[in-house]
Amino acid sequence: MAKRQAHGAVAAPRRPVAVDLFAGAGGMSLGFEQAGFDVLASVDNDPVHLAVHERNFPNSFALCHDVGAVTAETLHAAVGKGWSLTKREGEWDGVVDCLFGGPSCQGFSDMGRQNPDDDRNNLVFAFARVARELKPRSFVIENVPGLLFPKVRDHLNRLLAELIDAGYRLVDELPFLLDASEYGVPQKRKRVFIVGVLDGVDLPRRPEATCSPTIAEALDDLPAIEDLDELLTSDRLYMSAAMLERMAALASAYATSLRTRHGLEYERRWPDSILTGSQRTVHQPSVVERFLSLTPGSSDTVSRTHRLDGDRYSPTLRAGTGRDHGSFTAPRPIHHRLPRVITVREAARLHTFPDWFSFNTAKWHALREIGNAVPPRLAAAVAGTVIQALGAGRSLPTRVIEPGPDELLEHSLGTAADHFGIDRASLIPDVRRGRS
Secondary structure, rough: OOOOOOOOOOOOOOOOOEEEOOOOOOOHHHHHHHOOOEEEEEEEEEHHHHHHHHHHHOOEEEOOOOOOOOOOOHHHHHHHHHHHHHHOOOOOOOOEEEEEEEOOOOOOOOOOOOOOOHHHHHHHHHHHHHHHHHOOOOEEEOOHHHHHHHHHHHHHHHHHHHHOOOEEEEEOOOEEEHHHHHHHOEEEEEEEEEEEOOOOOOOOOOOOOOOOOOOHHHHHOOOOOOOOHHHOOOOOEEEOOOOOOOOOOOOOOHHHHOOOOOOOOOOOOOOOOOOOOOOOOOOOOHHHHHHHOOOOOOOOOOOEEEOOOOOEEOOOOOOOOOOHOOOOOOOOOOOOOOEEOOOOHHHHHOOOOOOOOOOOOOOOHHHHHHHHHOOHHHHHHHHHHHHHHHOOOOOOOOEEEEOOOOHHOOOOOHHHHHOOOOHHHHOOOOOOOEOO
């Protein structure tokens, strides 16, 4: 029964508390927030991406830490700090309702060599250890479909055994293999989800599929940027009243939902006349000519870049590789109407990130932040089944969040490390350039 306040009104139920491991820029954090969770602590060892998370989720305590070494005590302290940031009444009861995250998956990925001996594969076991020590009421692990392949099946079996040994009941139909395009995302992106609960909590069900928008519905309201010279060096588009009016007139229901509140997320106070992630990419005339000749859905024979088809879904947006594996940039798809690759903002639209959500101002960082993220609406679909199984209250928050300072979007690796008090000498070395 909901607690009654002194004046007789019924207080809103407490939103369940969640912790995001391997948080990155916050795709899963946003999805869980949209489903009704309060994500009070977020952990990642990449300070650049975590600074972006802090900017977009200023009420979630950002802990820059190696998940493989983080302790339950440290996480409890982080959640307590997040509780204080939200300015809630009363004290936190110490209960974590859900631990979620997507451990690095390159060692399992079917896009790579699928190396069972890749050190990054051990991060799934780090998640299991944290679950055993922290004892959240539920957990959600996200990973690539390659986790199901025979070559790495031993890793999956060991992971499931460790989770069961930690006291969790696992959903029978395990793992869930979901395609984002069946959950409101205009992108073909298959992901695996492993879900478990402690005794006393109902087992979550597989989320029900929904309709998804097309590429054209996701992008066709965005203003033209081709003649705006200021976007050659800046990622910020300052839109005029006429631009905003035209944008509203062209917007699909999906595009409109990315500029308004969605689900049970907190309302953000943001200047809707500014569209970040809009920096242009200039191609050589010969490249433009090649792109113009491509039919929708085909690929450029030189760059292997795919041209989008406005009536369909985007192929999976890739992240490229990190500093420890060569810093290779994944190719961006070509716009469905224009002879250029898509912008960061257009990639964000295809990933269901709302327009208030900003990324690092450097394209390489921003595109990795998007490509590595779970699409928020896919995460929300899974989180919704978990919150229902928990029997937790689902309430629309009334407080408006003021995003963090824009400086958090401008960090290099070194300055981001300084921001979090991390020794620069401990940063992952850049194997391509041979320097840290």
